Amino acid sequence: MASLSLSSSPTFLRTRSTISSSVRSLCGLPISKLSFRSPDRSPAALGVGKADCSRRFQLRPTEAFSPAGMAAAAAAEKKVEVFDTEENIAVSLAKYTADLSDKFCKERGSFTVVLSGGSLINSLRKLLEPPYKDSIDWSKWHVFWVDERVVPKNHEDSNYKLALDLFLSKVPIPPGNVYAINDALSAEGAADDYEACLKRLVSSGVIAKSKASGFPKLDLQLLGMGPDGHIASLFPGHPLCKESKKWVTHILDSPKPPPQRITFTFPVINSSAYIALVVCGSDKADAVHRALGSGGNNKEPLPCQLASAEGEFKWFLDKAATSKL
Template identity: 75%
Template sequence: MASASLSLFSTLSKLSSSLPTSPPKLSFPLHSLSVKFNPPAFSLSFPPIFPGLSRLHSPKNHRPLASLTDMASDKRVFDSGDDLAVSLAKYTADLSDHFANKRGAFTVVLSGGSLIKCLRKLVEPPYVDSIDWSKWHVFWVDERVVPKDHVDSNYKLAYDGFLSQVPILPGHVYAINDALSAEGAAEDYETCLKHLVNTKVVDVSAASGFPKFDLMLLGMGPDGHVASLFPGHPLLNENQKWVTFVKDSPKPPPERITFTFPVINSSAYIALVAPGASKADAVYTALGGGSSQNAETLPVQRVAPEGVLTWFLDKDAASKL
């Protein structure tokens, strides 16, 4: 395509001044390696980026990671959704402090569904003012291949409920290229991740060789699906690709991209956030020692990270345990 070469760093600097007041109607991802939009068309070149990441303003009033690790358990059950949101905000803020100090960056993966609502306390004091948001890099574990302003878009869900209310740099928000096909969007997103691994924005697992995100915030469907990895689907067994595509999702819309289980399970920390009575059966099967016939039948049972897995449940979701 006809193109002019731009510096990614200068481009991101222009983007980073502020988030827009309403979801932009973009036909290109904020990360895109080969960006197509009309007019004009151009490509981005990638010099070493984020030279200022080593400079850290350390937020205050957060529990140190050692304390967080000590209190981490297989599952946490809360009396109310508000209590769950308070605990999840504390958990996320403590990890943000830890990785921002350790690596100069904090890579966070979001999902759709009820997860964004559960993050609502992060946009309130003390966290909205004390977290160093400039260190955050935000990704999606899966996305629907729809325009970013579409009601089914996980980007729109996150933007409306979270991203628009915190000062994360727009250039650190890695949305999919919704102008591409599902297959093209998956390939483009994987290429983006490989670039960010090469530039050490995203860590890499020494054990698996897959990208190692600092925190993956996963939801779970009533059928036990995570990301866009559904019960009985062949993609449950994909172990080579980082990002793949779905054209026959049992839940609409049918076309999606999704991280694969090797990427999910390379995470340093996974918070599996599953509130609500509709999740009770799947929670019981995954955590309550359901019958042997049901063993390993749910996608969520394949979530087994190298690092720490913590379930965040309300009493309704845990009612059958």
């Protein structure tokens, strides 16, 4: 079931009715079947501590990673929260991440976190402030990238450098728990090397394994979305969106520069326990309209629509991104 949670500001009341009908049209559900929540930030409201939801949506393996199967899974598990400003998203995202960190550190003794590049990193800034900076057990964090540009680690285009400069250098995560790509390798070599690294960490139990898919089950993937609806380095209409066997693959012709990148595949993204998709700005409004509103009727699903999580997939949207809903 889809669930929609919006803040209770006057803006929310106006936004709520428009998003309601959009989500109704997306899910094909009567409006009474959708759940509207007050801005409850408790662990229960966040789904923290609830049982693994993978049973809620069961597909046979051949269906599970077909575009149709992935789009159906994404629609089934969607939660959408709209905030007045990006600042409010940053506040909520910090609480969401910190609650999940507590949950997984207690349950598994480690917290596997996946970062994208782009504006998402700046939206993590509230984790660097009280109470989170001192309350999070950073020693148990293991940090990965959903995609990385194949450039030296000190290059301005490097997602590693972006995260290091704005976030990782300011918290005490052990350097050995930060998994950057090997920038001495080709794109193909770096993707294979990253996949081998994930496999070692699944074998040693640092990364969980999905019972449903057999792919790694990262605890939380923190993702952004491009104006064309891409996530990671999986772009609309690109054959890599159909990759069903590899964990990590490479792209040499990325439409967003730089062209050479490595990226998690959809089976790895969709086997995550939790995904937070953070989308801000009016340049994303068309893709949001297509993904969450009526703009996608009779069109190929965008990569953002092919994404799902085994536990919870939650959109964090600002008002500008929902302006066409």
